[in-house]
Amino acid sequence: xxxxxxxxxxxxxxxxxxxxxxxxxxxxxxxxxxxxxxxxxxxxxxxxxxxxxxxxxxxxxxxxxxxxxxxxxxxxxxxxxxxxxxxxxxxxxxxxxxxxxxxxxx
Numbered sequence: 001x002x003x004x005x006x007x008x009x010x011x012x013x014x015x016x017x018x019x020x021x022x023x024x025x026x027x028x029x030x031x032x033x034x035x036x037x038x039x040x041x042x043x044x045x046x047x048x049x050x051x052x053x054x055x056x057x058x059x060x061x062x063x064x065x066x067x068x069x070x071x072x073x074x075x076x077x078x079x080x081x082x083x084x085x086x087x088x089x090x091x092x093x094x095x096x097x098x099x100x101x102x103x104x105x106x
Contacts, residue, residue, distance in 0.1 A: 012032075012062075025043060025073075025074070025075050026061070026072060026073065027056075027075050027076075027077055028074040028075075028076060029076070029077055030077065033059050033061075033076055037059040037060055037061065038057055038059050039057075039058045039059060039060060039073065041057075042055050042056060042057055042058065043055070043075050044056075045075050054077075056075040056076055056077065058076075059073065059074055059076055060072075060073055061073065061074045
């Protein structure tokens with residue numbers, strides 16, 4: 001695996017986490033979202049290969065992985081746009097890196 005990827009769990013589902021250096025918001029797929037996770041907030045997101053920005057709903061998401069446990073927010077893409085990865089934005093990636101340095105109690 002590259003230094004920009006790691007295995008983890010997104011709401012209990014195994015997922016490959018991808019560190020997106022230019023991203024300002026986490027992005028995840030609708031197939032692992034439960035209705036109660038939606039916050040009622042929408043964000044405008046334009047990914048590198050998109051022609052125009054899209055208005056996407058925001059959800060509260062639980063991430064688990066090598067770094068431990070983290071609750072954050074993510075924009076939700078349609079299932080057909082799912083590439084099997086969770087995209088970590090800059091702020092979430094910084095939190096994950098800090099958490100990796102903290103020893104986990106056994």
